[in-house]
Amino acid sequence: xxxxxxxxxxLLEHWVVGFLPAFLQPAALIVLGVIGIIVxxxxxxxxxxxxxxxxxxxxxxxxxxxxxxxFGILQPVADGIKSLTKEDIVPLRADxxxxxxxxxxxVAVVFxxxxxxxxxxNMTLVNLDAGLLxxxxxxxxxxxxxxxxxxxxxxxxxxxxxxRAIAQMISYEVxxxxxxxxxxxxxxxxxxNKIVEAQNQYSYGLPHWxxxxxxxxxxxxxxxxxxxxxxxxxxxxLPEGESELVAGYFxxxxxxxxxxxxxxxxxxxxxxxxxxxxxFLGGWSAPLSVLSWVPSWIWFFAKVMMSMCVFIWMRGTLPxxxxxxxxxxxxxxxxxxxxxxxxxxxxxxxxGDGWERWLVCSAILLVAxxxxxxxxxxxxxxxxRRYRYAD
Amino acid sequence: MFGEGILKGMxxxxxxxxxxxxxxxxxxxxxxPEERPAPIEAARVFPFLVYDGADWEAGMRxxxxxxxxxxxxxxxxxxxxxxxxxxxxxxxxxxxxxxxxIDVSVCMSCQICVEVCPFEAIKMDTDxxxxxxxxxxxxxxxxxxxxxxxxxxxxxxxxxxxxxxTRLAEEKAKADAKASAAAAAKATPPAPAKPAGxxx
Numbered sequence: 205x206x207x208x209x210x211x212x213x214x215l216l217e218h219w220v221v222g223f224l225p226a227f228l229q230p231a232a233l234i235v236l237g238v239i240g241i242i243v244x245x246x247x248x249x250x251x252x253x254x255x256x257x258x259x260x261x262x263x264x265x266x267x268x269x270x271x272x273x274x275f276g277i278l279q280p281v282a283d284g285i286k287s288l289t290k291e292d293i294v295p296l297r298a299d300x301x302x303x304x305x306x307x308x309x310x311v312a313v314v315f316x317x318x319x320x321x322x323x324x325x326n327m328t329l330v331n332l333d334a335g336l337l338x339x340x341x342x343x344x345x346x347x348x349x350x351x352x353x354x355x356x357x358x359x360x361x362x363x364x365x366x367x368r369a370i371a372q373m374i375s376y377e378v379x380x381x382x383x384x385x386x387x388x389x390x391x392x393x394x395x396x397n398k399i400v401e402a403q404n405q406y407s408y409g410l411p412h413w414x415x416x417x418x419x420x421x422x423x424x425x426x427x428x429x430x431x432x433x434x435x436x437x438x439x440x441x442l443p444e445g446e447s448e449l450v451a452g453y454f455x456x457x458x459x460x461x462x463x464x465x466x467x468x469x470x471x472x473x474x475x476x477x478x479x480x481x482x483x484f485l486g487g488w489s490a491p492l493s494v495l496s497w498v499p500s501w502i503w504f505f506a507k508v509m510m511s512m513c514v515f516i517w518m519r520g521t522l523p524x525x526x527x528x529x530x531x532x533x534x535x536x537x538x539x540x541x542x543x544x545x546x547x548x549x550x551x552x553x554x555x556g557d558g559w560e561r562w563l564v565c566s567a568i569l570l571v572a573x574x575x576x577x578x579x580x581x582x583x584x585x586x587x588x589r590r591y592r593y594a595d
Numbered sequence: 596m597f598g599e600g601i602l603k604g605m606x607x608x609x610x611x612x613x614x615x616x617x618x619x620x621x622x623x624x625x626x627x628p629e630e631r632p633a634p635i636e637a638a639r640v641f642p643f644l645v646y647d648g649a650d651w652e653a654g655m656r657x658x659x660x661x662x663x664x665x666x667x668x669x670x671x672x673x674x675x676x677x678x679x680x681x682x683x684x685x686x687x688x689x690x691x692x693x694x695x696x697i698d699v700s701v702c703m704s705c706q707i708c709v710e711v712c713p714f715e716a717i718k719m720d721t722d723x724x725x726x727x728x729x730x731x732x733x734x735x736x737x738x739x740x741x742x743x744x745x746x747x748x749x750x751x752x753x754x755x756x757x758x759x760x761t762r763l764a765e766e767k768a769k770a771d772a773k774a775s776a777a778a779a780a781k782a783t784p785p786a787p788a789k790p791a792g793x794x795x
Contacts, residue, residue, distance in 0.1 A: 262615045263608040266624045520612075521604040577597050 210499040213240065214326050237329040241318045248505070249470045250280035256516045263520035287463035295358060295456050302356035307457065307464035310349035314468050317342040317475045322400050324488045324501030335396040336388065339479060340381055343434070346472060347373045350443070350453050353465070357456035365452025368527060369443035372433055375534040376440075380430035382542040383423045386549040387414055387483045396479075400487030409493045413486035418566040419549045422573075424484040426542050428514075431476045433534070435469065437515055439522035440530060447524075477511035478504070537580060544572050636752055639719035641699060642708055644741045647684060651742040656716035658689040663708035663717055671701035672708065683714075684763065685770040695738035699725050715759045721751045 208215065217240075221232045254269075254277065261268025269276035294300055320335035322328040332338050347370055354366020388394055391402045405412045414420035433440035444452030454465045481487060485507050488500035525533070548565050555561035615621050625632050648654035659676040675694035683689040708717050720743070727733030749756040 259612065262612045265611055265615050265621045267615075267622060267626075270626075517605060517608065521608045522601065574597065 245471050245474055248474055252470055252512050253280050259516045260520050288460055290459040292459040297358045299356040302352050306349050306353035307461045310468035311464050313342050313345045314472045320396055321478045322397050322487055323504050328397055331397050334394045336394045354453035359456050361449045361455045362453050365443045365449045376430045376433035379426055379538040379542040380434055383427040384483055386423045386545055389549050396482050403486040404489035406493035411486050415484045418569055419545050419552055420484055422569045423545050427480055435473045438519040439525050477508045481507040634721055638721045639706055640723045641720050642717050643720045643743045645718055645745055645748050646742050647745050656714050657692050658714055659692040662711050666707050666711045669701045669703055671698040685767050697736050700734045718748055
């Protein structure tokens with residue numbers, strides 16, 4: 205019964221496809237999978253937006269939206285209707301074609317990334333051998349959309365936002381990739397399915413997730429940092445800093461195009477959380493071997509939503525960085541530390557199964573962290589600033 | 596230094612998150628249309644015209660001197676002087692505004708009209724629910740809509756209104772004393788000295 209529940213979507217898909225003639229069946233399987241993704245993740249997006257608005261409200265000692273439906277749970281519906289009925293304004297001097305294409309391209313590319321994500325057991329749309337590579341190729345394309353939007357708008361805020369976004373996304377793309385390379389080094393495969401299978405083992409009832417190793421924990425933290433910056437989330441939300449750039453690269457977008465950017469951003473967050481889950485948190489595998497009877501897709505979505513909650517929590521806590529701080533952080537801390545993690549992972553791989561590797565690998569990472577933090581903070585002054593001209 | 600500040604901050608927001616469910620006094624916001632915070636005395640939103648007595652047209656303090664119209668930075672006041680005169684609060688015949696319009700959509704609530712008015716005739720209101728579904732006529736308030744009784748002024752700005760009332764009473768007493776002295780002087784021409792001017 206639980207095995208059926210685990211495979212319910214796969215069985216359902218095959219049952220529906222069974223009604224079609226044989227030559228149509230492979231194509232129909234793909235189309236149904238795509239429909240599943242396009243239905244599932246935007247609904248998660250709606251839930252996330254509601255969670256974010258309610259959660260941020262609570263963190264600021266407010267109630268949050270509570271007017272539409274019971275406890276405001278229909279707020280995403282109201283938001284959707286509002287954005288659909290708003291006037292779509294294209295600036296007179298804007299490049300209309302590129303201005304139109306940018307949000308479409310963003311949404312398309314963001315959804316492409318889901319093609320290789322294993323959402324559950326046997327629930328990968330396309331099982332590519334180089335799935336990780338494909339994912340990052342798609343993820344990197346979002347930068348193009350951001351710059352298209354900023355450039356085509358012909359607005360100084362949009363352009364500044366887009367420039368910031370490009371600088372930031374390219375800088376953090378490097379540690380994002382390098383921290384996943386550690387996982388590839390251990391697994392020996394770029395296929396996301398194989399990566400999940402490698403983590404879906406238990407000893408003493410505890411899982412073999414990569415986050416439970418020293419290099420995996422450090423790698424996950426670096427991945428999370430880079431992913432936050434990559435999706436332009438607070439505290440790395442400089443490209444759309446409301447206080448100085450209005451809305452950054454989508455200043456000139458209104459109506460449904462704005463909603464598309466919003467959707468693309470959140471679906472991108474969901475997808476990058478999904479990849480982080482797959483790489484470090486064991487994908488769809490259960491956290492304890494006794495819980496393996498719970499359907500695999502429930503675990504995947506639970507983990508993704510947990511990471512979304514952490515994203516929201518961080519947004520409610522941290523102030524926005526300055527551009528130079530952002531770049532210094534990327535190139536002087538995150539990148540060298542990720543390279544160190546790579547070496548640490550290699551050491552872990554070749555030190556055998558004993559307890560020594562735990563000690564040595566953890567010590568290396570911890571000492572490096574403390575040293576880098578100390579040197580990074582050397583001669584930095586904190587506290588209230590004094591401005592000579594204001595004295 | 597090692598990221599413990601981030602953890603501290605996240606603990607703080609988590610405390611707020613959980614606390615807002617537990618204790619209602621943490622919630623700083625008001626559920627507006629149903630519950631309203633107590634009005635603030637120093638609040639100012641949009642000017643109104645003060646009148647004394649029961650009849651707004653007779654009791655209007657404004658004498659159509661047009662100082663506020665000239666001083667208004669966004670030029671949202673439009674006044675037309677009357678042809679005839681009516682007695683003001685001391686009984687002196689004065690002009691009155693035949694037309695007094697303020698455009699809500701232009702007014703920037705700067706209170707300069709109130710500062711410059713020598714007759715205490717224009718004051719700031721605290722009513723902020725000025726939205727209307729008629730964006731042309733509904734946003735242009737004429738003198739009938741602007742006129743509000745002195746009692747209303749007392750209810751929204753009690754301290755300020757009391758101060759204004761004593762000042763007006765002093766002036767009225769002074770004027771009355773002057774008038775009675777003049778009357779007395781006319782009745783008995785050889786009176787050596789008139790009573791001291793400072794009444795009240």
